[in-house]
Amino acid sequence: MTYQATYTKEEEFWEAFRQFNTLFDFDGWSSHKANKEHTDEFGQIIKEGETYFSRSHGQGWGQKLKLSWNSMDLLLTLVMFNNQTTQAIASNLLEAQLDRIREAQHRIAVKAGFEKP
Numbered sequence: 001m002t003y004q005a006t007y008t009k010e011e012e013f014w015e016a017f018r019q020f021n022t023l024f025d026f027d028g029w030s031s032h033k034a035n036k037e038h039t040d041e042f043g044q045i046i047k048e049g050e051t052y053f054s055r056s057h058g059q060g061w062g063q064k065l066k067l068s069w070n071s072m073d074l075l076l077t078l079v080m081f082n083n084q085t086t087q088a089i090a091s092n093l094l095e096a097q098l099d100r101i102r103e104a105q106h107r108i109a110v111k112a113g114f115e116k117p
Contacts (some may be wrong), residue, residue: 006081022090023086032052034046036048040071041065052066
């Protein structure tokens with residue numbers, strides 16, 4: 001059976017990925033271009049030059065989960081696609097992150113004398 005991508009528009013994929021990544025603390029997923037051929041956690045081949053995704057896990061530096069674009073698309077489909085609850089949680093977490101960033105920027109600007117308290 002051939003896999004058919006759910007996110008046919010790249011912008012939709014990246015938005016779902018951004019929302020999905022809010023569900024992780026500081027050790028979220030990151031995207032990379034493959035320098036060599038890899039095999040992901042589900043046995044999918046990641047060819048040299050393709051975008052793949054990784055996330056550190058465990059205690060060691062070299063312990064990384066790797067997912068191909070298609071595997072990440074499938075994971076996003078399972079967790080995010082047409083799931084209003086998960087999307088709402090992710091949106092709330094993203095807004096909270098942005099609020100913390102804005103507050104930190106304001107504190108820095110006040111200390112630097114660019115803004116009044």
